[in-house]
Amino acid sequence: MQLDRLESAxxxxxxxxxxxxxxxxxxxxxxxxxxxxxxLGDSALNHCVAERLFHRFxxxxxxxxxxxxAALVRGDTLATVARQLGLGDHLRLGPxxxxxxxxxxxxxxxxxxxAVLGAVLIDGGLAACGALVERLLEEQLGxxxxxxxxxxxxxxxxxxxxxRGLPLPSYELVSVEGSEHAREFEVACRVAAPACEARGxxxxxxxxxxxxxxxxxxxxxxx
Numbered sequence: 001m002q003l004d005r006l007e008s009a010x011x012x013x014x015x016x017x018x019x020x021x022x023x024x025x026x027x028x029x030x031x032x033x034x035x036x037x038x039x040l041g042d043s044a045l046n047h048c049v050a051e052r053l054f055h056r057f058x059x060x061x062x063x064x065x066x067x068x069x070a071a072l073v074r075g076d077t078l079a080t081v082a083r084q085l086g087l088g089d090h091l092r093l094g095p096x097x098x099x100x101x102x103x104x105x106x107x108x109x110x111x112x113x114x115a116v117l118g119a120v121l122i123d124g125g126l127a128a129c130g131a132l133v134e135r136l137l138e139e140q141l142g143x144x145x146x147x148x149x150x151x152x153x154x155x156x157x158x159x160x161x162x163x164r165g166l167p168l169p170s171y172e173l174v175s176v177e178g179s180e181h182a183r184e185f186e187v188a189c190r191v192a193a194p195a196c197e198a199r200g201x202x203x204x205x206x207x208x209x210x211x212x213x214x215x216x217x218x219x220x221x222x223x
Contacts, residue, residue: 002089002090003017003020003090006020006086009086011135014120016122020119022034022037022119023037023112023119024092024115024116025092026091026093026094026097026108026112028094029093029094037114037115037118037122038118041114041117041119042114046073048126048129048130049069050065050069052130052134053065056144057144059152059155071140071144072141072144077140078109079109081113081137082110087116088109091103120132152210153214154209154213157217166191166192166193169191170189171209171212172187173187173205173208174187183203183204184203185201185203187205187212189212189215194220196216196220198219200212
């Protein structure tokens with residue numbers, strides 16, 4: 001019955017229940033533990049989160065996507081989700097871990113959640129695992145969208161200045177170097193008030209402008 005409750009909580013029902021039992025088994029119970037499933041689930045989680053961020057935030061660059069992924073897959077986030085599922089109530093722990101509060105320990109909860117994802121990957125495939133990741137992290141993904149991180153740096157800089165009644169930035173192409181098939185553009189972004197200038201480079205003028213705008217935003221944030 002406990003497994004039924006957990007399956008209902010994650011909205012996934014296993015064909016092979018033994019996979020779920022293994023995913024819930026901490027190493028303190030012996031050799032038949034969840035460490036291998038945790039390893040698999042960690043990789044699946046990173047892949048599924050990266051894929052969903054890629055589609056949800058089409059204007060985010062590699063650095064922004066990496067920062068968002070790191071925020072979603074870190075242990076604290078996973079432990080919070082695990083607590084919301086009541087995962088600790090279903091863990092199989094050795095006597096020592098039970099006595100020391102292992103059911104509440106963030107690291108154990110986060111690892112177990114990754115192990116459950118690994119079990120779903122084996123039981124139902126990547127699509128099922130990805131759908132579960134999206135369900136579990138929907139609130140966190142929505143928070144990222146609400147924070148405006150999906151907007152590109154030029155748009156964010158423009159809105160930042162407009163919201164304060166300040167003049168819009170200007171962009172100037174500083175240089176173009178390299179061969180025809182390997183060009184490197186450098187652009188300067190200037191803001192009149194507060195006075196700020198920064199440069200950015202990229203394989204196209206647009207990329208260089210975005211890099212320069214990002215540098216100005218970072219300067220204003222720390223100013």
